[in-house]
Amino acid sequence: xxxxxxxxxxxxxxxxxxxxxxxxxxxxxxxxxxxxxxxxxxxxxxxxxxxxxxxxxxxxxxxxxxxxxxxxxxxxxxxxxxxxxxxxxxxxxxxxxxxxxxxxxxxxxxxxxxxxxxxxxxxxxxxxxxxxxxxxxxxxxxxxxxxxxxxxxxxxxxxxxxxxxxxxxxxxxxxxxxxxxxxxxxxxxxxxxxxxxxxxxxxxxxxxxxxxxxxxxxxxxxxxxxxxxxxxxxxxxxxxxxxxxxxxxxxxxxxxxxxxxxxxxxxxxxxxxxxxxxxxxxxxxxxxxxxxxxxxxxxxxxxxxxxxxxxxxxxxxxxxx
Amino acid sequence: xxxxxxxxxxxxxxxxxxxxxxxxxxxxxxxxxxxxxxxxxxxxxxxxxxxxxxxxxxxxxxxxxxxxxxxxxxxxxxxxxxxxxxxxxxxxxxxxxxxxxxxxxxxxxxxxxxxxxxxxxxxxxxxxxxxxxxxxxxxxxxxxxxxxxxxxxxxxxxxxxxxxxxxxxxxxxxxxxxxxxxxxxxxxxxxxxxxxxxxxxxxxxxxxxxxxxxxxxxxxxxxxxxxxxxxxxxxxxxxxxxxxxxxxxxxxxxxxxxxxxxxxxxxxxxxxxxxxxxxxxxxxxxxxxxxxxxxxxxxxxxxxxxxxxxxxxxxxxxxxx
Numbered sequence: 001x002x003x004x005x006x007x008x009x010x011x012x013x014x015x016x017x018x019x020x021x022x023x024x025x026x027x028x029x030x031x032x033x034x035x036x037x038x039x040x041x042x043x044x045x046x047x048x049x050x051x052x053x054x055x056x057x058x059x060x061x062x063x064x065x066x067x068x069x070x071x072x073x074x075x076x077x078x079x080x081x082x083x084x085x086x087x088x089x090x091x092x093x094x095x096x097x098x099x100x101x102x103x104x105x106x107x108x109x110x111x112x113x114x115x116x117x118x119x120x121x122x123x124x125x126x127x128x129x130x131x132x133x134x135x136x137x138x139x140x141x142x143x144x145x146x147x148x149x150x151x152x153x154x155x156x157x158x159x160x161x162x163x164x165x166x167x168x169x170x171x172x173x174x175x176x177x178x179x180x181x182x183x184x185x186x187x188x189x190x191x192x193x194x195x196x197x198x199x200x201x202x203x204x205x206x207x208x209x210x211x212x213x214x215x216x217x218x219x220x221x222x223x224x225x226x227x228x229x230x231x232x233x234x235x236x237x238x239x240x241x242x243x244x245x246x247x248x249x250x251x252x253x254x255x256x257x258x259x260x261x262x263x264x265x266x267x268x269x270x271x272x273x274x275x276x277x278x279x280x281x282x283x284x285x286x287x288x289x290x291x292x293x294x295x296x297x298x299x300x301x302x303x304x305x306x307x308x309x310x311x312x313x314x315x316x317x318x319x320x321x
Numbered sequence: 322x323x324x325x326x327x328x329x330x331x332x333x334x335x336x337x338x339x340x341x342x343x344x345x346x347x348x349x350x351x352x353x354x355x356x357x358x359x360x361x362x363x364x365x366x367x368x369x370x371x372x373x374x375x376x377x378x379x380x381x382x383x384x385x386x387x388x389x390x391x392x393x394x395x396x397x398x399x400x401x402x403x404x405x406x407x408x409x410x411x412x413x414x415x416x417x418x419x420x421x422x423x424x425x426x427x428x429x430x431x432x433x434x435x436x437x438x439x440x441x442x443x444x445x446x447x448x449x450x451x452x453x454x455x456x457x458x459x460x461x462x463x464x465x466x467x468x469x470x471x472x473x474x475x476x477x478x479x480x481x482x483x484x485x486x487x488x489x490x491x492x493x494x495x496x497x498x499x500x501x502x503x504x505x506x507x508x509x510x511x512x513x514x515x516x517x518x519x520x521x522x523x524x525x526x527x528x529x530x531x532x533x534x535x536x537x538x539x540x541x542x543x544x545x546x547x548x549x550x551x552x553x554x555x556x557x558x559x560x561x562x563x564x565x566x567x568x569x570x571x572x573x574x575x576x577x578x579x580x581x582x583x584x585x586x587x588x589x590x591x592x593x594x595x596x597x598x599x600x601x602x603x604x605x606x607x608x609x610x611x612x613x614x615x616x617x618x619x620x621x622x623x624x625x626x627x628x629x630x631x632x633x634x635x636x637x638x639x640x641x642x
Contacts, residue, residue, distance in 0.1 A: 030622050037620035253615065260614040260621070264607075265598075267625040272593050277586075286585075293581040294574065299358035300581070301351050304588040312633055 004035035007134045012107065015134055019109055022126045026119070027274075033126055036133035041256070043075070043132040044243050047157030048142045049179070054163035055189045058226040059235075060142045064100055066229075066236050067138050075131035075139040076100075078110045079124055079153055107131060121152040122266055125259075128156060154182060156259060158252060159242045161185045161235075164203065166195040180210065183219050185238045191223035191231065217245050279311050325356035328455045333428065336455055340430055343447045347440070348595075354447055357454035362577070364396070364453040365564050368478030369463045370500070375484035376510045379547040380556075381463045385421055387550075387557050388459050396452035396460040397421075399431045400445055400474050428452060442473040443587055446580075449477060475503060477580060479573060480563045482506045482556075485524065487516040501531065504540050506559045512544035512552065538566050600632050 003021070006014020021029045048060050057078065064074045100106045111124055124141065131139050143153050154160050162183040186203060188196055203221055220238045224231035246252035280286040289303045298306070324342070327335025342350045369381050378399065385395045421427050432445055445462065452460050464474050475481050483504040507524060509517055524542055541559045545552035567573035601607040610628060613619045619627070 034620045034622050038617040041617070257611055257615055261607075261611050263621050264610060264614070264624055264628075267621050268597065268628065269590075269594070271625060271629065272597075273590070276589065276593075286582075289585060290578055290582050293585070294578055296359045296362065299355045300584050300588050301355050303585055304592060307585075307589065308592065 002032060002035065004032040004133075007032075007036060007130055008039065010135060012104075015107060015130060016109070018130050019111075019127045022130070023111065023123050026123065026126070029126065033129060036129060039133040040129050041132065043128075043136050043139045044159065044239075045128055045132075045139045045141065045157045046239055047154035047160045048140060048163065049154045049160065050163030050165075052144065054165045055226050056142050056144070056163055059161075059163055059187065059189055059224065059232075060140050061100055062224070062226045062229055062232045063236060063239075064106055064138075064140060066232050068100075068103060068105055072105075072137040073135055074106045075128075075134075075136040076106065076108045076142065077124060077127055077131070077139065078108070078142045079120065080110070080112055080144045107134075107136065121156070122263075122270075124153050125156050125263065151179075151182060158246055158255060159184045159239050161187055161239065164188050164199060165190045166193040166199045180206070184217065184242045185235070186219055186221045187231075187235055188221065188223045189226050192225050196223065216249055216251075217242065276307075276311055279314070280307060323353060323356065325353040325454075328353075328357060328451055329360065331456060333425075336428060336451060337430070339451050340432075340448045343451070344432065344444050347444065347447070350447065354450060357450060360454040361450050362453065364449075364457050364460045365480065365560075366449055366453075366460045366462065366478045367560055368475035368481045369461060369484065370475045370481065371484030371486075373465065375486045376547050377463050377465070377484055380482075380484060380508065380510055380545065380553075381461050382421055383545070383547045383550055383553045384557060384560075385427055385459075385461060387553050389421075389424060389426055393426075393458040394456055395427045396449075396455075396457040397427065397429045397463065398445060398448055398452070398460065399429070399463045400441065401431070401433050401465045428455075428457065442477070443584075443591075445474050446477050446584065472500075472503060479567055479576060480505045480560050482508055482560065485509050485520060486511050487514040487520045501527070505538065505563045506556070507540055507542040508552075508556055509542065509544045510547050513546050517544065537570055537572075538563065597632055600635070601628060604631075 001014075003014045003018040007018055018029060018032055021032075046063075048056055048063075050056055060076060060078070064076055067074050100108060109127065111120065111127065128139055128141065141153065141157055160182045162179055162185070164186065166188065188199055188203070190196070200221055200223065207219065207221075220241075222231060222235040222238050224235055226232065243252075246255070277286075285307065289298070289307060292298045293300060293303055322335075324335045324339040328339055339350060339353055342353075367384075369377055369384075371377055381397060381399070385397055388395050421429060430448065432441065432448065449460055449462065462474065462478055481503045483500055483506070485507065487509065509520055509524075511517070521542055521544065528540065528542075541562075543552060543556045543559050545556055547553065567576070598607075606628065610619070610624045614621060614624055
C-alpha cells in the first residue's frame with residue numbers, strides 16, 4: 001500500500017510518514033502528492049497567527065476541541081520557522097492538551113525550518129494537502145510570529161485568524177505592517193485583562209480607517225479567554241461565518257486560484273534550480289566558469305549562456321518531473 | 322560611441338546613463354556590461370553600513386574627501402532599499418557636501434529599490450562594475466540600515482565598515498545579528514559623546530568572545546567625529562590596511578570568486594524566470610493550467626511538466642542571452 005493510499009484510509013502512521021518525507025526528501029513525495037491532489041479541496045484551512053505571548057497554541061487547542069464537539073475531524077499543523085525541531089504528534093517545547101493528543105479524530109504535527117530557507121511554506125502547503133486528502137474537515141495552521149515567512153505560510157489558509165493580547169504596549173502599531181491586510185478574523189485573547197476593552201477600541205478605530213473598509217467582508221473582533229474556553233464558541237462561529245462568505249461570494253475559488261498559481265510557480269522554479277545546479281555540479285563546468293570570470297576571460301552573461309545552452313539541450317529531451 | 326566606451330573615457334553623462342539603464346532596463350545594459358567586465362577588478366570597494374543615526378553619509382563624504390586629498394578617483398553609491406528615489410548626483414533627502422558635488426574626480430549616485438525586490442543588490446553590483454571599469458580607485462557603497470537586503474549589498478564590498486554611535490542603548494545587542502560576521506572595520510562615530518568609551522569597551526569584549534577571533538584579520542575599532550574630520554585619517558588607514566591584508570593573504574581572490582559565483586547564479590536564475598514566464602504568458606497556457614488545477618484535472622507536478630517540456634524544447638534551440 002502506498003503512503004497516499006494509507007493517508008486516504010485515515011492511517012495515522014502513513015500520514016505522519018508522508019509529511020516527514022515532504023520535509024526531508026520532497027522530491028520523493030511527488031508521486032504520493034500527485035495521487036492525493038484530486039481528493040483535496042474539502043477542508044476548511046484556518047491560519048492562526050500573532051505575536052509571541054498571544055496564546056496561539058491554547059487558542060488553537062481550544063478551537064480544535066470545540067470543532068471536535070461537533071464531530072468534525074481536525075488537523076493541527078504548528079509551524080515555527082525559528083525552530084529546528086519537527087515531527088511527532090507533540091511539539092518540541094510543550095505538551096499538547098492531553099485530550100487532543102489521545103483523540104483519534106485529531107492529527108497534530110509540528111514543523112520547523114530545519115535550516116532550509118524558503119522551503120517551509122511549501123512543505124506546510126503540502127502537509128495541508130495530505131491532511132485535506134485524508135479527510136480532515138478543518139485544518140488549523142498555527143504559526144509563530146508575524147514575519148514574512150509566517151505571512152507566506154498563513155496565506156495558504158482560507159481564513160486567517162490574527163490573535164492579539166492586551167497590555168503589549170505598541171502592539172497595535174506593529175501589527176499594521178502586513179497583518180492587517182491578511183486578517184479575516186481578529187481575536188483578543190486573555191480578554192479578562194483590564195485593558196482588553198481599550199485594545200478592542202483601538203483595533204476597531206484602525207479597521208475603520210482601513211482604505212479597504214468598503215469591501216464585502218469586515219473582519220470581526222472576537223474576545224476569548226482560551227484557557228477557560230470563554231468566547232471560543234463565538235470565535236468558531238466567526239470563522240465559520242467567514243467560510244460561508246468565501247463560498248457564497250466566489251472568493252474561495254479566487255483564493256485557491258491564486259494559491260495554485262503561486263504553487264505552480266514555486267514547483268517550476270524549484271525544478272529549475274535543482275536540476276540546473278545538479279547538472280553543472282556533475283559536469284564540473286561551474287567552477288571552471290567562475291575561474292574564467294576571475295581571469296576576465298569571460299563575463300557573467302556569456303558564462304551564463306555557456307552554462308545554459310547544453311543544459312537546456314539535454315533537458316529538453318526529457319523533463320524529469 | 323557606446324555607453325561602455327563613454328564610461329571607459331571617464332564621461333560622467335555616459336556613466337550616469339548606463340547606471341540608469343541598469344536600474345530601469347537591466348536587459349538592455351547587458352552588452353555594455355559585457356564590454357566593461359574585462360576592465361574591472363582594480364577598484365577597492367568599501368561598504369559602509371550601520372543603523373540610522375550613525376552618520377553614514379557624513380562618514381562616507383569625509384572618507385571621500387580624504388581619498389581625494391591623495392589624488393584617488395572616488396565613486397560613491399548611496400543605496401537605500403526603503404527609498405523609491407534613485408538617480409542624479411544628489412540624494413533625494415539631502416544635499417551632498419558642496420566640495421564633493423562639484424569635484425570632477427568624484428562620482429556620486431543614489432540608488433533606491435523602486436519597488437523591485439531582490440533586484441537592488443544586482444543593480445548595485447552592476448553600478449559598481451561600471452565605476453570600476455571607469456577607472457575609480459575607491460568605490461564607497463553606503464547602505465541604510467542593517468536588514469538582509471543591506472547585508473547582501475554590503476557583501477559585494479571588499480572591505481565592510483560598520484558604523485556605531487554611542488548612546489543608542491541596546492545597539493550592541495542588536496548588532497550581533499549578522500553584522501558582526503561581515504564587519505572588517507568598526508568605526509564609532511560621534512566619538513566625542515560621553516559614552517563612546519563604554520561602547521568601545523563593550524564592542525571589544527564582544528569581539529574577544531567571537532569564535533572566529535583566531536582568524537588572520539582582527540577587525541580594528543576606529544573612532545571618528547566625521548563632522549569635524551577627526552579620526553578620518555586613521556579610519557582610512559585601517560581600511561587600506563585591510564586591503565593590503567586581502568591582497569597579501571589571497572583572500573581578495575577568494576572573496577571575488579564567491580562574488581562571481583553568486584552573480585553567475587543570479588544571472589542564470591533571472592534568465593530562467595524572465596524567459597519562462599514570458600514564454601507562458603505569450604502562449605497563454607499558464608492560466609489554462611491553473612484552471613485545470615482548480616478542477617483537479619491535473620496536479621501541480623504534472624502541470625509544471627506540461628509547461629516545462631515545450632519551453633525547454635523551444636529554448637534549447639537558442640539561449641537568448
